[in-house]
Amino acid sequence: MSFLDFLASQFSKAQKATLVESFQDDLDPSVMFKVVDRKTPFLPLFDVRRLEFQRGSSYSYSAIYLNKHLRLQPIYFAVQRLTESFFPKFSSLESALVLGCAGCSIPRFLALSSKDCKITGVEYSKTMIEIARKYFINDPLYKNFTLLHDDAFSYVHRITVPFQLIYVDLFLAENNCPQITSMEFIHAICSSMAEESIAIFNALCLSKDDCMKFASRHASSFSAAYVFDHQFHYYVVFVKVSSASKLKPFEKRAMNFIRLDERFIAP
Ligand SMILES: C[S@@+](CC[C@H](N)C(=O)[O-])C[C@H]1O[C@@H](n2cnc3c(N)ncnc32)[C@H](O)[C@@H]1O
Incomplete structure (x- = not known):
């Protein structure tokens, strides 16, 4: 794990989540997709936008950094x-x-x-x-x-x-x-x-x-x-x-x- 990734993981713990919008899945109406912004107070560098959802017992998400100077993204x-x-x-x-x-x-x-x-x-x-x-x-x-x-x-x-x-x-x-x-x-x-x-x-x-x-x-x-x-x-x-x-x-x-x-x- 690089130093930047380590910092990012620490800051993600202090992040405040804001729901942007919810969507019902067209293929499975029991599933809701949520767009959530997770921001760290006073430190916008590692703010992320996530697409989150629960299907059955699995919770999944996809995520990007909002800051365009961070080339490597928080997942994958x-x-x-x-x-x-x-x-x-x-x-x-x-x-x-x-x-x-x-x-x-x-x-x-x-x-x-x-x-x-x-x-x-x-x-x-x-x-x-x-x-x-x-x-x-x-x-x-x-x-x-x-x-x-x-x-x-x-x-x-x-x-x-x-x-x-x-x-x-x-x-x-x-x-x-x-x-x-x-x-x-x-x-x-x-x-x-x-x-x-x-x-x-x-x-x-x-x-x-x-x-x-x-x-x-x-x-x-x-x-x-x-x-x-x-x-x-x-x-x-x-x-x-x-x-x-x-x-x-x-x-x-x-x-x-x-x-x-x-x-x-x-x-
Ligand atoms: C883990 S997510 C992909 C995340 C993405 N690679 C990224 O860069 O953030 C898996 C996606 O594959 C899509 N998917 C699953 N089966 C598919 C198929 N047969 N054809 C196209 N998309 C599919 C799902 O709807 C889901 O959005």
């Missing part, structure tokens, strides 16, 4: 660091796809990191899109961000121009998405990746064993597959590189922040 630390490790010069990152967007935390990180990167987001909840447009992406910062209302599992089969970064984040509280590990989906992701590219899977609902099987089963379609562990939250990562010599520098940079559990290098 591992995803942001893995992206930076693969694209140390953000100027080379020109296209990114985020499957599952909610409060658009990763699109915000990307928009703040590279002003030229074309970002596409896919989200199937109409309510999430309404909330994002009203409270999370209503800023000129998102001039290169397109948020599409679509099902990620059908969208991937219609991609014609490959992406350099793909982030798969399709879990919503208790809802599991078993299709993310299917042959059909991985094949579509692989075909949608540029020559030098990375696909990061949020494997929140998978055990470490399942992640290992998932990564090893598909490694041969890529240059390498990895299982990273950020405080027992696993990420399965597939990369394509033009030369195997690029793998070690990527791994070294990533390991400054995240534990590498396993690597599977394609023969």
Whole structure:
């Protein structure tokens, strides 16, 4: 954890929450999504806006810093660091796809990191899109961000121009998405990746064993597959590189922040 993250976690304890607006979920009317601003008295630097909700026994949230000088966002630390490790010069990152967007935390990180990167987001909840447009992406910062209302599992089969970064984040509280590990989906992701590219899977609902099987089963379609562990939250990562010599520098940079559990290098 960086010093800035440590400070942010301390300040989050002193934050005062203000409800901005509540929305009823269009797919499940028993679920309410709340937009909540959490502000620290006399210290606006770490003020956050969160999209919070309870589904069944699970409480979830998506969050962004309101301050545009904070490039790294308060959630998905591992995803942001893995992206930076693969694209140390953000100027080379020109296209990114985020499957599952909610409060658009990763699109915000990307928009703040590279002003030229074309970002596409896919989200199937109409309510999430309404909330994002009203409270999370209503800023000129998102001039290169397109948020599409679509099902990620059908969208991937219609991609014609490959992406350099793909982030798969399709879990919503208790809802599991078993299709993310299917042959059909991985094949579509692989075909949608540029020559030098990375696909990061949020494997929140998978055990470490399942992640290992998932990564090893598909490694041969890529240059390498990895299982990273950020405080027992696993990420399965597939990369394509033009030369195997690029793998070690990527791994070294990533390991400054995240534990590498396993690597599977394609023969
Ligand atoms: C954990 S949230 C995503 C957070 C987001 N990546 C961010 O950067 O803040 C997961 C999102 O995936 C969406 N989702 C789940 N299944 C989906 C599908 N099949 N197609 C598109 N979106 C989906 C959910 O509605 C939810 O908003």
